[in-house]
Amino acid sequence: MITIALDAMGGDHGVGVTVPAALQTLSQEAALKVILVGQSDVLRKELTRLRAAENDRLSIHHASEVIAMDESPAQALRSKKDSSMRVAINLVKEGVAQAAVSAGNTGALMATARFVLKTLPGIDRPAIITTLPTTHGHVHVLDLGANVDCTPEQLVQFAMMGSILVSAVEGKDKPRVGLLNIGEEDIKGNDSVKKTNELLRATGLNYCGFVEGDEIYTGDMDVIVCDGFVGNVMLKTSEGLAQMITHFMKQEFKRNLLTKISAVIALPVLRAFRKRVDPRRYNGATLIGLNGTVIKSHGGADKLAFQCAILEALAEVKNNVPERIGRELAAMSARETLA
Amino acid sequence: MITIALDAMGGDHGVGVTVPAALQTLSQEAALKVILVGQSDVLRKELTRLRAAENDRLSIHHASEVIAMDESPAQALRSKKDSSMRVAINLVKEGVAQAAVSAGNTGALMATARFVLKTLPGIDRPAIITTLPTTHGHVHVLDLGANVDCTPEQLVQFAMMGSILVSAVEGKDKPRVGLLNIGEEDIKGNDSVKKTNELLRATGLNYCGFVEGDEIYTGDMDVIVCDGFVGNVMLKTSEGLAQMITHFMKQEFKRNLLTKISAVIALPVLRAFRKRVDPRRYNGATLIGLNGTVIKSHGGADKLAFQCAILEALAEVKNNVPERIGRELAAMSARETLA
Numbered sequence: 001m002i003t004i005a006l007d008a009m010g011g012d013h014g015v016g017v018t019v020p021a022a023l024q025t026l027s028q029e030a031a032l033k034v035i036l037v038g039q040s041d042v043l044r045k046e047l048t049r050l051r052a053a054e055n056d057r058l059s060i061h062h063a064s065e066v067i068a069m070d071e072s073p074a075q076a077l078r079s080k081k082d083s084s085m086r087v088a089i090n091l092v093k094e095g096v097a098q099a100a101v102s103a104g105n106t107g108a109l110m111a112t113a114r115f116v117l118k119t120l121p122g123i124d125r126p127a128i129i130t131t132l133p134t135t136h137g138h139v140h141v142l143d144l145g146a147n148v149d150c151t152p153e154q155l156v157q158f159a160m161m162g163s164i165l166v167s168a169v170e171g172k173d174k175p176r177v178g179l180l181n182i183g184e185e186d187i188k189g190n191d192s193v194k195k196t197n198e199l200l201r202a203t204g205l206n207y208c209g210f211v212e213g214d215e216i217y218t219g220d221m222d223v224i225v226c227d228g229f230v231g232n233v234m235l236k237t238s239e240g241l242a243q244m245i246t247h248f249m250k251q252e253f254k255r256n257l258l259t260k261i262s263a264v265i266a267l268p269v270l271r272a273f274r275k276r277v278d279p280r281r282y283n284g285a286t287l288i289g290l291n292g293t294v295i296k297s298h299g300g301a302d303k304l305a306f307q308c309a310i311l312e313a314l315a316e317v318k319n320n321v322p323e324r325i326g327r328e329l330a331a332m333s334a335r336e337t338l339a
Numbered sequence: 340m341i342t343i344a345l346d347a348m349g350g351d352h353g354v355g356v357t358v359p360a361a362l363q364t365l366s367q368e369a370a371l372k373v374i375l376v377g378q379s380d381v382l383r384k385e386l387t388r389l390r391a392a393e394n395d396r397l398s399i400h401h402a403s404e405v406i407a408m409d410e411s412p413a414q415a416l417r418s419k420k421d422s423s424m425r426v427a428i429n430l431v432k433e434g435v436a437q438a439a440v441s442a443g444n445t446g447a448l449m450a451t452a453r454f455v456l457k458t459l460p461g462i463d464r465p466a467i468i469t470t471l472p473t474t475h476g477h478v479h480v481l482d483l484g485a486n487v488d489c490t491p492e493q494l495v496q497f498a499m500m501g502s503i504l505v506s507a508v509e510g511k512d513k514p515r516v517g518l519l520n521i522g523e524e525d526i527k528g529n530d531s532v533k534k535t536n537e538l539l540r541a542t543g544l545n546y547c548g549f550v551e552g553d554e555i556y557t558g559d560m561d562v563i564v565c566d567g568f569v570g571n572v573m574l575k576t577s578e579g580l581a582q583m584i585t586h587f588m589k590q591e592f593k594r595n596l597l598t599k600i601s602a603v604i605a606l607p608v609l610r611a612f613r614k615r616v617d618p619r620r621y622n623g624a625t626l627i628g629l630n631g632t633v634i635k636s637h638g639g640a641d642k643l644a645f646q647c648a649i650l651e652a653l654a655e656v657k658n659n660v661p662e663r664i665g666r667e668l669a670a671m672s673a674r675e676t677l678a
Binding site for chain 1: 409473474487488519521552553557565567569572573578582594604605615
């Protein structure tokens with residue numbers, strides 16, 4: 001049995017999304033227990049509305065405060081010790097839950113998780129890693145915004161963590177690791193990526209060299225590493241471009257009666273297409289490098305998207321991701337000491 | 340009459356694209372003269388194949404060498420003094436042509452243009468600026484890869500140049516300028532963007548603060564500024580995502596007989612949609628900040644795309660972009676000296 005603590009108050013939609021998503025996931029996953037963390041009166045009301053109740057796999061854990069989406073992380077960390085987010089992470093620290101999932105304020109989640117759980121030995125700073133679709137399958141990219149300035153040594157740690165995550169969750173033996181740059185030749189890029197490139201060649205990782213931006217969606221890497229500034233811009237640019245494309249396509253299909261009819265005829269295809277690139281199915285970014293599993297859901301997540309984030313937490317706990325990262329990093333540093 | 344020198348040998352397709360694009364543009368633009376720069380025998384053969392000949396608006400200027408797409412810029416600059424690219428830019432320097440257009444090696448083009456034409460007074464380094472579609476219209480983004488490390492002062496110069504370009508070509512009085520960051524609050528981002536943010540507030544530009552990645556395609560800025568590393572990753576990521584989306588849509592429409600029929604029915608809509616996001620229509624990035632107009636076409640440009648790059652050159656020459664940038668920068672520095 002795996003227990004997951006949900007920050008039930010977090011996100012743009014709060015309990016209206018987190019509670020239905022929890023119920024749905026519980027009905028599908030027999031080995032899952034969920035603790036809904038938040039204001040107990042609000043949570044009880046939502047359960048009643050959904051004709052559900054606490055049971056041996058679903059419990060409420062009261063937390064009196066809520067962190068706002070635009071609250072400063074430092075402020076939230078200092079003053080809201082009984083927030084749903086903080087209490088959910090505390091439950092992981094205490095071993096009551098094996099993972100925490102939150103759709104709340106990213107900065108506050110990272111600051112709180114780092115403060116409460118601490119980073120794994122050998123890891124300077126945690127990173128945010130997520131899965132993105134590609135023409136051939138999918139790819140894991142980190143960091144997505146936790147670290148605006150990264151040293152080459154930190155980027156190497158990110159590469160190691162990403163590689164171990166993919167090995168653990170997908171059973172791949174030697175995940176292919178690429179370093180994001182603005183050209184594929186060794187002379188391209190800034191000093192930081194050049195130095196990181198050298199360091200990565202000296203690791204035991206299956207490091208495949210530089211990749212350019214277009215290879216995120218069309219390449220064949222398992223893990224792509226970049227600093228959090230570049231990763232965040234890349235991810236949000238992708239969101240914006242997808243929105244624009246959807247907007248234009250809707251406009252064209254709504255132009256007149258004829259185009260509306262063709263939209264109806266093309267609907268099954270458009271649905272199948274949308275399902276393949278549906279960002280909700282890729283929801284759930286991991287705060288990687290911590291003593292424990294913490295998953296960040298998109299703030300605007302709906303029920304399906306939030307379910308995907310819970311399932312990501314479940315997969316990582318099942319596969320002991322933090323333990324494996326800790327163990328393999330210790331083994332690496334032991335090898336280096338011997339060498 | 341405006342004369343444009345084409346690096347007719349550059350790009351993945353060379354004369355097979357540059358020459359037909361030149362002929363087509365000449366037939367549409369009565370006030371345009373084109374000089375095809377490259378190996379005269381190859382160019383003459385291509386003209387013959389297209390049943391065209393030199394005339395008072397179309398001439399051939401021989402250049403014996405060609406720069407390969409993967410050649411080192413330093414090497415190309417040092418050893419290929421008679422390359423089609425170098426000679427085309429020389430013609431701008433000599434005043435024979437008012438602009439040069441090339442689909443060749445970006446690094447070599449930037450190095451050569453900078454060496455031959457020099458930067459405008461007050462500009463440390465040229466940048467690459469291009470137009471991207473948005474839900475509301477379009478936006479100009481720079482730098483796209485000429486400068487991997489930028490100082491805040493250089494980013495401010497980029498903002499000024501972008502703003503002047505939009506004023507000149509689009510007749511906008513006070514173009515809205517945004518600075519790309521990973522959040523909109525003043526505390527977000529790395530030291531470089533924070534410092535640039537402060538400097539931009541002190542300029543006379545219509546500076547609107549930080550914008551996030553998604554606002555490139557969905558926001559309402561006229562100019563978005565970023566360093567060349569971030570800009571290049573952003574642009575190439577967009578290319579990759581668009582490719583992936585196209586790939587999935589084609590796959591879904593080709594799945595079976597029924598989906599193929601719906602594709603035929605939806606074809607007019609799909610065509611109209613494609614036209615709106617067609618990257619060929621946005622082809623033609625400007626090397627901005629030089630004493631002269633140099634336009635970089637995508638290496639893989641086809642005839643339509645290369646035509647768009649020629650038209651971009653024409654628009655910038657008509658609107659005296661380099662002169663206006665030079666004049667306005669001089670005025671700004673005079674104001675600062677007086678203040």
